[in-house]
Amino acid sequence: MQEDLEVPGARIPLTAAPCLWERAVAIGRRVLWLHTYGERYADETAGRPYGRVLLPHDRPRCVTEIPDDVEAMPEKLAYDPVTxxxxxxxxxxxxVPRTVREYEVSGMNVLDKWFGYRRRNPAGKRRLELDHVVATRWLPSWTTELLELLNVLGLVKREEPAQADLLNEVCAGPLITxxxxxxxxxxxxxxxxxxxLQAKSDAGDALFDL
Structure with a gap:
């Protein structure tokens, strides 16, 4: 078995095949385009329009409006996998496909994390007086943000089969040791x-900064 690059807790296979490298670069650009909501690596000719990340079909839509009055401020998310x-x-x-509802990053459910800071009695520590000043109504812009997030997650899930196939081909092919x-x-x-790199990590630069 060929030696591959080691990092703490992981082994990273680096392909020596130019065609596989090019495929990895293309997939990486698309994933970064998705993670940045179309702001990075935008390329119309490659199907990555700037600032427009939308599923090609079966897009999530607001069937019943989320009320913006104080009494109806949402407290929790509920999900029906059948409908x-x-x-x-x-x-x-x-x-909203079940795979999107359950999507996690490093064990963190993305939708729960996003909603947690926008619900009634939002998540987060309350150290200062200003920390207790929170929204008492659901903002219409949050509905737009949620729909955008659902489109991004839906497209990210669609990339996974191609990523898995590529990883298998890389591992089975010649590697840079x-x-x-x-x-x-x-x-x-x-x-x-x-x-x-350590300084950047300590600054909390995260891909999913919710």
Whole structure:
């Protein structure tokens, strides 16, 4: 078995096949385009229009309006996997596939996390007096944001089969080894680069900053 690159808790296979590398780059660009809501790696010719991330069909829509009065401020999300209805308080959005409702990043449910900071009695620590100043009504802009998020998650899920196929092909093909990178002078990583990455990590730069 060929040696691949090791990082704490993971092994990263680096393909030596140019065609697989190009496919990985293309998939990576599309994923980053999705994660940034179309603001990065936009390319009309590649099907990545700037700022417009929408499912091609079966897009989620607001079937029943989410009320914006104080009394109806949503407290929880409810989901029906049979009808694919996502209920936000007394409002309803559909269709929302089960895979989208259950989508997680590092064990965190994305929809629950997003809603948690917008519900009645929102999540978050209350250290300062201003921390207790929260929205008492559902904002219409939040409905727009939620629909945008659902489109992004739906498209991210559609990318997974291609990602899995590519990973299998990469692992089965020729790999760039640690020895190769060391011989080329790429490894070991310079101390300056390591410090820069650590500083960025400490700053909390996350892809899903909800």
């Amino acid at each position: 694919q209805d996502l209920c936000v308080g007394s409002g309803r959005i559909s269709p 640690v020895t190769d990178l060391t011989t080329a002078g790429i490894l070991p990583v310079p101390t300056e680069a390591t410090k820069a």
